[in-house]
Amino acid sequence: xxxxxxxxxxxxxxxxxxxxxxVKVMLFAALRRAAxxxxxxxxGASGRTVAEVAAEVGERFGxxxxxxxxxxxxxxxxxxxxxxxxxxxxxxxxxxxx
Amino acid sequence: xxxxxxxxxxxxxxxxxxxPEPLTLEPLVAALRADAFGAxxxxxxxxxxxxxxxxxxxxxxxGYEAMIVRELVAIxxxxxxxxxxxxxxxxxxxxxxxxxxASIAIVVASGHxxxxxxxxxxxxxxxxxxxxxxxxxxxxxxxxxxxxxSVAGATL
Numbered sequence: 001x002x003x004x005x006x007x008x009x010x011x012x013x014x015x016x017x018x019x020x021x022x023v024k025v026m027l028f029a030a031l032r033r034a035a036x037x038x039x040x041x042x043x044g045a046s047g048r049t050v051a052e053v054a055a056e057v058g059e060r061f062g063x064x065x066x067x068x069x070x071x072x073x074x075x076x077x078x079x080x081x082x083x084x085x086x087x088x089x090x091x092x093x094x095x096x097x098x
Numbered sequence: 099x100x101x102x103x104x105x106x107x108x109x110x111x112x113x114x115x116x117x118p119e120p121l122t123l124e125p126l127v128a129a130l131r132a133d134a135f136g137a138x139x140x141x142x143x144x145x146x147x148x149x150x151x152x153x154x155x156x157x158x159x160x161g162y163e164a165m166i167v168r169e170l171v172a173i174x175x176x177x178x179x180x181x182x183x184x185x186x187x188x189x190x191x192x193x194x195x196x197x198x199x200a201s202i203a204i205v206v207a208s209g210h211x212x213x214x215x216x217x218x219x220x221x222x223x224x225x226x227x228x229x230x231x232x233x234x235x236x237x238x239x240x241x242x243x244x245x246x247x248s249v250a251g252a253t254l
Contacts, residue, residue: 029160029232030243054254069251071230074165076251090162090230091254094246097161097190097231098143098202098222 021046021085025057029093031068035061045087051079054091067094105189106167110178113187114170116163121200126187135184135207139218147197152237157244159192159201162230166190173224181217183208188221190231 023045027035040060045053050070058065070077071090083089105115113129123140130138147154170188177186187205195201204221208214226247233244 026162028162028230029234051254065254067248068254069248070254071162071165071251074162074168076228078252079254090165092162092230092251093232093243094248095228095230095250096226096233096244096246097166097229098226 023053023083023085024088025053026088026090027057027061027063028090031063031065031091031093034063037061045083045089046085048083049079050077050081050083050089053083053089054079057091065091068092069094108171108174110174111185112174113185113189114167114174116161116166116190116192118191118193121189121191121203123203123205126189126203126205130185130187130205130207132184132207134209136209137211137214138205138207139211139214141202141204141218141222142200143202143222144200145195145197149235149237152239154197155236155238156194156196157201158194158234158236158241159190160232160234161190161192163192165230169228169230170225173221173228176224177206177217177221180220181206181208182210182213183217186217186221188225190225190229192231 022041022043024039024041026039032038042053042056054065069092072087105113107113127138145157174186184207189203191201204218206214206218228250234241235244
């Protein structure tokens with residue numbers, strides 16, 4: 001079984017030789033409520049942009065992402081930011097602190 | 099919040115953090131006090147009711163805690179660069195809060211009043227723009243997220 005992109009693990013449970021570069025995506029506020037989960041994982045996200053990965057998550061859960069800001073590893077980033085393995089992407093609806 | 103233990107003090111002597119506990123100014127004022135600081139400006143933000151004409155039962159505050167702390171450190175850095183201040187405290191409470199309960203406390207100590215007042219005002223504006231915090235407001239008509247701002251980062 002070749003370790004192609006998108007391969008997560010083998011069926012018999014042995015660790016894959018090449019794990020696809022996964023990125024954890026955190027959802028907050030209205031996005032969290034709409035999705036019904038606080039976080040999800042996107043496989044093969046390394047090298048893709050925040051906008052691309054966010055769109056995949058949006059499609060997965062039927063989310064509307066207009067006005068949403070993005071953070072990677074707890075820092076605001078532009079949608080064009082390129083993700084690397086192990087990054088944590090957060091999708092942040094308009095904020096209303098204070 | 100009589101105990102400052104969960105709140106880190108930075109190298110600049112600032113106190114920054116998030117807490118689920120009730121906020122009070124006195125411990126923050128005491129923690130920032132120094133003989134050289136002749137001015138201390140304080141701000142407390144509390145849950146307002148009625149809001150937009152509707153009686154508020156409570157607001158559920160939700161936040162991305164690790165990022166809030168990181169942003170608070172960045173905001174404090176901006177305040178130190180932009181104003182002649184000594185120390186700043188910024189603490190956001192995340193919990194279900196009833197009208198009148200405090201959600202944010204800001205204290206700025208400086209040599210003279212103008213810097214403290216200006217920095218305190220700017221601190222609040224920056225917190226509202228940059229902290230990843232959301233308010234779910236519940237009235238007799240149901241609940242909804244309070245309209246927020248998307249100016250801290252580019253949007254999707």
